[in-house]
Amino acid sequence: MIDMSKLLYREDAFCEKWETEVDNTYEKDGLYYVSLKETAFYPGGGGQPADRGTIADLEVKAIESKDAVPYYGLESRIKGKVECRIEWDYRFDLMQQHTGQHLLSAAFRLVLDRPTIGFHLGQEAVTIDVSGDKLTEAELQLTEQKVNELIYDNRQISSYYVTAAQLAELPVVKQPSVTEDVRIVEIDGVEYNPCGGTHVLSTGQIGLIKILKTEKQKQGQRVYFLCGKRALETTRNMFSIVEKAADQFQTNSQEVLDRIQKQAADLQAAVKRAEELEARLEELELQELIQTETPIVARSYEGKNVKALQRMAAKLLEAGKEFVILSDAGERKLVLTHQLNEFHSGNLFRTSLSEFGGKGGGSAQMAQASFQQTEDLERYVRFLQEHYRSIV
Known part of the structure; x- marks a missing residue:
């Protein structure tokens, strides 16, 4: 050994x-x-x-x-x-994140009396789980301020082994599973932590700690954060995004959020108005189709999804139409519904679509299909019309 x-x-x-x-x-x-x-x-x-x-x-x-x-x-x-x-850059990154975790956990204890009950250091995210209910924005800011002040203090970090008797005299963060030859990582004036990992020599070498977000866990709150180079790179990227957004809105970074919120509100209002106009247009389109004297309806549209086609087809059946074929040429989607006895739409689609390069299926009364080519969709519409005429 x-x-x-x-x-x-x-x-x-x-x-x-x-x-x-x-x-x-x-x-x-x-x-x-x-x-x-x-x-x-x-x-x-x-x-x-x-x-x-x-x-x-x-x-x-x-x-x-x-x-x-x-x-x-x-x-x-x-x-x-x-x-x-x-691979030094990788090692030093892990040292910054791991030591930063020790310091952030200490800050949560010092500021909020919340112990850490879990830790994960991944390639993208670093998290700790702290006990207790939801953390407020004010609590997070106070903790983040405290942990960065400890970094500014540039407190010494040392590691050493202790005996069981020495361990009993130390106010360790948590009791280790063994009592002999326990390795202690000490942050001067902050904590004594039993740990076998690698750490930087002083809190100043952590550089920066930035809390990103929190989410609820079964036994507490999960805190996402970054330290050192990771925090610097993320801050740089976020600042770049804000500056680009400000340029897009022709404003400064302090006002960009207000501009985004206003645009979101305007967009929401525009979407609502578009939905109202689309519903009104659909009513007019249905009225036009209902007024036709033929029992069969075959109509192609642009910009209607399958749900809209199905909704319109169902209303046309309610109005007395017997055989309804609605499609969207742009999306190359098709819906068929009917009121014929002993006719199964889904079975017809399953046995015939492959000849037209289409895929789909459905129930006895309603089926839907999609096609790779617009020409195949159009050929299948003609096929369905001919099939209807052959069975009535």
Whole structure:
């Protein structure tokens, strides 16, 4: 088993590259797994993903533990002395997010007396679950202000191991599952947290913490946030979006929200008016079709969805029409409904549509179909008209 002193990431989280020797190896699923006499690769755990990097210029494809020793999956067999390298940008991002989580959780305890009951560090989102009911905007702002003030203080962050007796004297955030050789991550004047992950050296290296949103969970509230480079990039992107929106409305960033809200209200009013006009137009179209003397109706439209076609077809049946074919040429959709005895629309569609490049089906009284080509739709309308004339 590797001694604790050989886990370099616990001694120096800023160890980016090192030389060591391959200790043991085995083959599994097409990869050659090796253990190292010294390793700075964090294997993952406690909500923090595993590190990325290379061993002898070979990418680490997988990490797994065997007898409490980390093994690294490579595509080629290696032995002897090797140079190892951490993918540093990825590692430092994880360090910022993980340390930021410690600090944000501390801020929620200090400001609102809300403990953290869950943590997730993903590629896109970082979240903590805090106990209690819905967080107000004022509470979030106070907590965000507090956590960033702790960053500005640039408080020292240190890690060390304690005995069971020493652990009993510390006001730790949570009690660990073991009591001997517990690793404590201490944020000076803020908290003592049992944790095996990698962290920055001071709160100032977190850079920035931005709370994004919250959502309800079964046992509390989930808080989405970003730290460091992620927070900077997201803030930059959001500012760019606001500036582009302001340019679109020919205003400044402070007034863009008012312009968007006004446009949304105008659009909603326009949609309502369009719906009213569409309903009135539909009434006129129905009146025109009802007044025709033939029992069959075949009409094509532009801009009517299937629900509108079905609604119109049903009203035409109520008005006494016997066989109704309505279609939309633009969408290449068709609806058929009828009042004929011993005629099944769905069966006809299932047995005939493939010859016209169409797909669809339905019930005995009403069926619908769609077509790839407008010409196929038009041919099928003619087919249905001829079929009607053949059975009446």
